Structure formats: structure tokens, C-alpha cells
Amino acid sequence: MTDLSDVFFLAISLVLSGNNDLLEIVALSLRVSLTAVGCAVLVGMPLGAAVGLGRFPGKNIIVLFFNAMMGIPPVVVGLFVYMMVSKSGPLGWLDILYTPTAMITAQFILITPIIASLTRQVIEDLHQHHAQQFRSLCVPRHVAILELLREGRTSLLTTAMAGLGRAMAEVGAVIIVGGNINHLTRVMTTAIALETSKGDLALALALGIVLLAMSLIINSAVMGLRNRAPSVIGTVS
Amino acid sequence: MWRIILVLVIFMVGWVGFLHQPLAQGKFIVLQSTTSTANSGLLDYLLPIFERETGITVHVVAVGSGQAIRNAMNGDGDVILVHARQDEDKFVADGFGVQRWDVMYNDFIIVGPRQDPAMVRGMEDAAAAFKKIALSKVPFISRGDDSGTHKMEMSLWRIAGMDPTQASGQWYRESGSSMGATINIAVETQGYLVSDRGTWISFKNKGDLEVLVEGNRTLYNPYGIILVNPKKHPHVKAQEGQVFIDWMVGAKGQKVIEEFKVNGESLFFPNATKK
Numbered sequence: 001m002t003d004l005s006d007v008f009f010l011a012i013s014l015v016l017s018g019n020n021d022l023l024e025i026v027a028l029s030l031r032v033s034l035t036a037v038g039c040a041v042l043v044g045m046p047l048g049a050a051v052g053l054g055r056f057p058g059k060n061i062i063v064l065f066f067n068a069m070m071g072i073p074p075v076v077v078g079l080f081v082y083m084m085v086s087k088s089g090p091l092g093w094l095d096i097l098y099t100p101t102a103m104i105t106a107q108f109i110l111i112t113p114i115i116a117s118l119t120r121q122v123i124e125d126l127h128q129h130h131a132q133q134f135r136s137l138c139v140p141r142h143v144a145i146l147e148l149l150r151e152g153r154t155s156l157l158t159t160a161m162a163g164l165g166r167a168m169a170e171v172g173a174v175i176i177v178g179g180n181i182n183h184l185t186r187v188m189t190t191a192i193a194l195e196t197s198k199g200d201l202a203l204a205l206a207l208g209i210v211l212l213a214m215s216l217i218i219n220s221a222v223m224g225l226r227n228r229a230p231s232v233i234g235t236v237s
Numbered sequence: 238m239w240r241i242i243l244v245l246v247i248f249m250v251g252w253v254g255f256l257h258q259p260l261a262q263g264k265f266i267v268l269q270s271t272t273s274t275a276n277s278g279l280l281d282y283l284l285p286i287f288e289r290e291t292g293i294t295v296h297v298v299a300v301g302s303g304q305a306i307r308n309a310m311n312g313d314g315d316v317i318l319v320h321a322r323q324d325e326d327k328f329v330a331d332g333f334g335v336q337r338w339d340v341m342y343n344d345f346i347i348v349g350p351r352q353d354p355a356m357v358r359g360m361e362d363a364a365a366a367f368k369k370i371a372l373s374k375v376p377f378i379s380r381g382d383d384s385g386t387h388k389m390e391m392s393l394w395r396i397a398g399m400d401p402t403q404a405s406g407q408w409y410r411e412s413g414s415s416m417g418a419t420i421n422i423a424v425e426t427q428g429y430l431v432s433d434r435g436t437w438i439s440f441k442n443k444g445d446l447e448v449l450v451e452g453n454r455t456l457y458n459p460y461g462i463i464l465v466n467p468k469k470h471p472h473v474k475a476q477e478g479q480v481f482i483d484w485m486v487g488a489k490g491q492k493v494i495e496e497f498k499v500n501g502e503s504l505f506f507p508n509a510t511k512k
Binding site: 086087088089092097098179180181182184194196197198199200201 | 267272276281296297298299308311312313414415416417418420421439440441442443470472
């Protein structure tokens, strides 16, 4: 078995060498996962907030559905998207199989339930806190929703980061719909899977360390942003 | 809040615009390929030469032969490069492929621990070696994934007159994974396995496994290349796909296949009958 210190050395020299292939893979990972998270936030947060505040029949079933979807294996989502966008599938005419667009679609389906589910919880808890206040001040509903979203923004940011974490870490979905095509759909996780199946375990683990470093950088950037600019995304309560 | 949403939207539009750039460039075909041709480095060596000469980019989706054929049957690919002779012939006979071309071959090998507890080293008859492994109940790691290698292994068990799947989970272990992942398991469990020679030679985590049985006629491993039939799937890029096939079975492609070596060893031997 390879020495772990060798692996760390390999990871560092990979980054320092500015290897073009590695940069390309890192950039694509970020592009795919950030886009998927962006879309999932735009859809999942309003959806979660609406379900959290709404009172309608079947609400529990929707909540249950979202919670269950949080645990769906990426490979199942990958297969589902593959069957949809395959040339023999109903959406074959879109011509997006084996492109980053298909990978974004799969990750979007994977993380939207997480974001919707966690948002619902955050909004519901906050609403319980403020329900009486809103009622006594006769606050209109849309103002109340905006106020709750604003107040819960720290938790919601964490929610988005949880989605990003799942998107960047999954391999099962993107390897099926992306095909791990070099210079086109190869991302960090599929590159790691490829090196593992070539038996180059040291390189695979080194890539894993690079992925971890990326995650660290993104998370500390978000944390820094939150602490530095309290008036924009500041901490609340 | 609205400011944040606005920033997000601008950001996303930017990304999506960026994303579609690589799709706009030039001609390309999708090659559904078996893992051994990709993982051994052959395609990494060969495709840049082809792309320089013809201006056609080849997008390789490397999966097991079984899955490659199934994906192509769904129309998700223009050309397949696989090693599962019976399935290839069926693929063509059922109208999914235009014609099968011989392109190259190598052979399968039986790999096992250096100590060789089943004592099969140097045996001539691969099926007899299988029988010995089964009787000694030492771990045998099967691909178990319907790949070309898996099909070849199962045919050897049939010749040996045995059904190892009854011992599945005991000494017979089906990894359901790629060739490489299967070798990784065998390294850790001191198991036996069947590998194609290409993957084995270029594999970097061999542990103390060695080639124990080789050279038997039953271990012959031919690769075929087939254009997906545009009559079945009209969107298939038949023209570019045929350019690739002609190049592979032509003088230049055959020469490049012969030249490709890992650690001074040839991995694939060209055997196209055309030209």
C-alpha cells in the first residue's frame, strides 16, 4: 500500500504544477455543481417556504415525499435522467445526454428536495416563533414570507451549502448521464472513480484531497462573506 | 433578499452560457467503448492522432461491453468498440449495427496470488484450472457485470461443467464492478480472477498477484468495431462514424495500435482483414 505522505505530496504537486487537465476538471466540477445548486435554490427555497407556511390538505404527504427524496441514491437519479434523455427516451430530442447540461439536470433533481425540505423546516420553526406577532400587527402574508426568509438567511445559506456538498460529492448520477468523457464531462468524482479502476490509488486519493480542499475553500469563503458583511447576509438571532 | 436572487440569476445565466461553448465546436462522434481499451491508455494514445488527421473529435464513454451494446441499442452512440463476439454478431443480426469489423485482439489471462494455493500455475487448459480453483475453494473474484470479460469467464465455467454462482458470496465473489475495481479486490483478498491482458499490464496496483495461466486457445480475446445502424437510429453520425472505423481498420490505425506499448509490452495486436 502506498504511503499516505506520498499521497499528500502528490496532491500538493498536482495543484502546484497547474496541470491543465486538472484545472479543466476542477472548473467543470464547479460549473456543474454551482449551477445545479443555483437552480435548486431558486426552485427549492420558495417551494419549501410555501409548504412550510401553507395549510392545505395533503401537506404532510408532500413533506414526507421531500424528506424521503433526500435519501435517494444518486445512481437512481442518474438512471432516471438517462432514461429520460436517452435517444430512446421521451426527451431524446433535447440531445443533452453526455453533456454538462444533463449532469446539471441530474444534480438539480438530486438536491432540490434537500433544499426544499430544510427550507421548510427553517421557515416553519421561525413562523411558530413569530405567528402571534404577525397576527397582532396584521402583517400581510407576502411581507411575512419575505421577513421570515430574511431572518432565516443564515440557516438557508447552510442549506444551500449542504446541497452543494451533496452535488460536488456524488459520482453515481454524473457518471451515467455525463459518461466521464475526457475534456467534456469529466469531473472530480468521476476522475477519482477512473483512477481507482486504473489501479492508480495514490492519484485517486490525491484527487480526493484536492476535492476536499476545494470544499474547504468554498465553505470558508461563504463563512467569511457572512461574517464580514452582516448588513447583507449577516447573522441573525 | 432580492439582491441575492438577482446576483444568483446573473451568475447562473453566465455559467449556462459558458457551459454551452464546448458543444458548439466542430464535428464529434460518441464511441461506446469497453473499459479495457480506455483504461489501458490505448484510446488516449490513438485518438489524438485520429483527431489531428480528420478533425473529428471522439467522445469516449467507457463502460462494460454489455452496457456499451445496450446504450448503443438505445441510440446513445455512433460507434461501438467492444469484445463480446456473440453479442456483437447478435447486435448486427438484429439490425442495430451495420457491420462488424475485426480490429485487434489480445488474450485473457488467469491471475492469482504468487503462492498459488490452488496450484494452477503454468496449466495449459484454462477450464481445468478453473475446476481446480473451484475445488480448492480459494477466493475467485468475478466481474459479475455482464461485461465481455464476465461472459468469457462464464463460458469457461460452462466448459469446466461447473456453476460457481451457487457458491456466490462464499469463495466465488461477484464484484459487479470494472476490471480495475475487481483486481483491487483480488489484491486484498488474495483471490484469483480473469483479466484481459491490456488492463493487467497497465494496471498499477498489482499487489503480489501474478499471471498464472495464459496462452490457451480458449483465452483468445478479439475486439470488434461496429457502426450503429442509421436505419434504426437516424440521428447516428454515419459518415463521421465510418471515417473512424475505416481509419481504425486501415493501415494507419492498425500501425498505431501495434505501436502502442506499456512498459515495453504490446497490449493489443491489430488483425483487421481490410486492406
